[in-house]
Amino acid sequence: MTTDTQTLVEHASGISGSPRRGRRTRRRHPFRIGAKHLIIIAIGIVMIYPLLWMLVSSLRTNDNIFSMAGLLIGGSPKFSNYADGWNGLEFQFGHYLANSAIIAIGCILGNLISCSMAAYAFARLRFRLRRLMFALMLMTIMLPIHVVIVPQYIIFSQLGWVNTFLPLIVPKFLATDAFFVFLMVQFIRGIPRELDEAARLDGCGYFKTFFRVILPLMVPALATTAIFTFIWTWNDFFSQLIYLTAPSTFSVSVALRSFVDASGVTSWGPLFAMSVVSLIPVFLVFLVGQRFLVKGIATTGGK
Amino acid sequence: MSAIGELRNLDKLKPGGKLTAARKKEERAAYVFLLPWIVGFIGITAGPMLVSLYLSFTDYNLLQIPKWIGIDNFVRMLGDARLHDSLRVTFTYVLVSVPIQLAAALALAIALNRGLRALSFYRSIYYLPSLLGTSVAVAVLWRQMFGSDGLVNKVLEAVGIHAPAWISDPSTALGTLVILNVWTFGAPMVIFLAGLRQIPAMYYEAASVDGAGRWYQFRKITMPLLSPIIFFNLVLQIIHAFQAFTQAFVVSGGTGGPSDSTMFFTLYLYQMGFGNFQMGYASSMAWLLLIIVGAFTAVNFFASRFWVFYDD
Numbered sequence: 001m002t003t004d005t006q007t008l009v010e011h012a013s014g015i016s017g018s019p020r021r022g023r024r025t026r027r028r029h030p031f032r033i034g035a036k037h038l039i040i041i042a043i044g045i046v047m048i049y050p051l052l053w054m055l056v057s058s059l060r061t062n063d064n065i066f067s068m069a070g071l072l073i074g075g076s077p078k079f080s081n082y083a084d085g086w087n088g089l090e091f092q093f094g095h096y097l098a099n100s101a102i103i104a105i106g107c108i109l110g111n112l113i114s115c116s117m118a119a120y121a122f123a124r125l126r127f128r129l130r131r132l133m134f135a136l137m138l139m140t141i142m143l144p145i146h147v148v149i150v151p152q153y154i155i156f157s158q159l160g161w162v163n164t165f166l167p168l169i170v171p172k173f174l175a176t177d178a179f180f181v182f183l184m185v186q187f188i189r190g191i192p193r194e195l196d197e198a199a200r201l202d203g204c205g206y207f208k209t210f211f212r213v214i215l216p217l218m219v220p221a222l223a224t225t226a227i228f229t230f231i232w233t234w235n236d237f238f239s240q241l242i243y244l245t246a247p248s249t250f251s252v253s254v255a256l257r258s259f260v261d262a263s264g265v266t267s268w269g270p271l272f273a274m275s276v277v278s279l280i281p282v283f284l285v286f287l288v289g290q291r292f293l294v295k296g297i298a299t300t301g302g303k
Numbered sequence: 304m305s306a307i308g309e310l311r312n313l314d315k316l317k318p319g320g321k322l323t324a325a326r327k328k329e330e331r332a333a334y335v336f337l338l339p340w341i342v343g344f345i346g347i348t349a350g351p352m353l354v355s356l357y358l359s360f361t362d363y364n365l366l367q368i369p370k371w372i373g374i375d376n377f378v379r380m381l382g383d384a385r386l387h388d389s390l391r392v393t394f395t396y397v398l399v400s401v402p403i404q405l406a407a408a409l410a411l412a413i414a415l416n417r418g419l420r421a422l423s424f425y426r427s428i429y430y431l432p433s434l435l436g437t438s439v440a441v442a443v444l445w446r447q448m449f450g451s452d453g454l455v456n457k458v459l460e461a462v463g464i465h466a467p468a469w470i471s472d473p474s475t476a477l478g479t480l481v482i483l484n485v486w487t488f489g490a491p492m493v494i495f496l497a498g499l500r501q502i503p504a505m506y507y508e509a510a511s512v513d514g515a516g517r518w519y520q521f522r523k524i525t526m527p528l529l530s531p532i533i534f535f536n537l538v539l540q541i542i543h544a545f546q547a548f549t550q551a552f553v554v555s556g557g558t559g560g561p562s563d564s565t566m567f568f569t570l571y572l573y574q575m576g577f578g579n580f581q582m583g584y585a586s587s588m589a590w591l592l593l594i595i596v597g598a599f600t601a602v603n604f605f606a607s608r609f610w611v612f613y614d615d
Contacts, residue, residue: 043429047428048431050444114339117336122337126326143352144596147592151355151358175340207332237549238549257553261556279440286431293430
């Protein structure tokens with residue numbers, strides 16, 4: 001038992017990074033560690049249970065959804081919920097998935113290009129008004145979208161862009177997600193200046209330096225940006241609700257919401273099924289990109 | 304460093320003509336890189352903000368030209384009982400859910416930080432809800448869970464408690480949204496975890512050699528050193544909470560009901576602007592929101608002088 005505790009503590013100090021090594025001078029009672037484990041697992045189960053229950057319920061009959069709180073399906077799995085949900089709206093659900101994917105990819109491209117360019121200028125180049133512009137950029141991170149949504153809507157409707165994806169995508173090509181500009185500025189500041197200065201001395205201009213030196217080095221920051229942009233765009237509801245009013249342009253969020261209105265209380269199975277489908281892309285991105293996500297919020301939050 | 308760093312300094316000292324030429328080139332490059340941001344800042348952010356300020360003094364329904372009505376919109380806000388209700392709902396939501404959420408985030412970050420096998424596994428489990436929490440799908444789930452025959456009541460029945468339909472009772476509907484926000488404590492928790500890692504272990508070693516207990520260590524070491532991050536999370540989560548929209552919209556079916564108990568300020572603004580097309584009034588509401596969020600942030604920054612401890 002003692003050796004177990006020993007390895008546990010060692011293992012933990014390994015996980016939590018080198019500065020912690022040898023921190024625990026007093027050896028803790030194994031029972032206390034076990035109790036803490038149990039509490040942490042219990043909270044984890046409570047946290048994740050609703051999601052698991054929804055997953056299981058998406059294969060249940062409507063009656064069973066409302067009578068069963070457990071995780072057993074109760075009877076044979078009702079896969080037809082998925083087919084019913086898929087065909088439950090004006091367009092097949094795949095259409096809305098495709099719409100959301102187009103929006104998300106457009107937004108990712110926009111953020112990657114425009115934010116990295118702005119970040120390079122802020123982090124490395126000297127120019128007049130740099131401090132002022134940087135301060136303005138930081139302030140826009142905190143700006144509620146509601147303050148600008150009305151005039152934006154007016155502008156985009158004048159341009160005839162309502163019921164297209166342009167109002168959602170074009171702003172991303174203009175570095176309006178200042179959060180990512182800031183994230184990349186922080187990252188570029190961590191790249192040794194010698195690297196890009198060496199490139200400059202070798203005769204590279206600013207653009208070559210940016211493309212050949214800075215961009216390849218900031219791949220982790222770009223990955224973080226891409227992942228966050230995907231998740232936030234996929235989950236976004238407010239601006240999609242405003243700009244996408246024709247069913248053919250509905251994104252997953254808007255389609256799901258219209259499903260709620262259309263189905264009322266009668267078809268929770270198909271509704272849950274499509275809810276699950278809508279969460280799958282986010283979940284997959286989370287699985288693949290966890291490392292970058294955690295690092296991303298840690299670097300912006302920790303500094 | 305050395306050679307290149309020196310060269311850089313030399314470059315700065317180079318005489319007149321060449322320096323300005325180099326600086327000019329650098330400046331031109333900078334503005335090219337910044338061009339998208341500048342266009343976006345003027346066209347998508349600052350410009351619309353000014354237009355929105357102008358519209359807040361007008362009567363505008365999208366079809367006719369905006370009509371200047373002075374401060375009428377703001378006078379109307381003073382007498383708009385629904386708006387007052389929506390402010391009360393929003394303040395309650397922010398002031399209740401953010402402290403609970405951050406307390407949960409901090410407690411679990413500390414628990415996870417102290418020697419646990421499979422830390423990254425637990426961290427993922429706790430973090431996942433904060434990624435999904437703002438989605439329509441989770442709001443749909445919440446609607447079922449807190450309905451009269453929903454999951455929560457089924458669980459409560461199993462232990463012999465008969466509870467009301469949480470989302471259709473005005474006294475509990477907002478509570479379900481508070482729970483939803485608390486459920487997403489994973490994001491601030493990960494930020495806390497990163498902050499806890501930065502605290503040198505020797506502080507704790509020295510303290511325990513001197514006989515300081517856990518609680519004392521927490522108060523005298525963890526809290527001061529973590530205070531900048533607590534502050535950061537507080538500012539961020541308050542701003543986020545003021546803008547919450549999706550959950551209230553989906554759970555209440557867009558109405559803010561029952562009896563306006565989930566009528567967030569943002570939801571009322573949406574109804575005014577995009578339901579009734581009272582764009583002028585909606586703009587003045589948006590500016591009120593900006594002022595409120597700005598005031599909260601300013602007070603936070605001011606108060607931080609008294610409790611946030613900066614190491615450097």
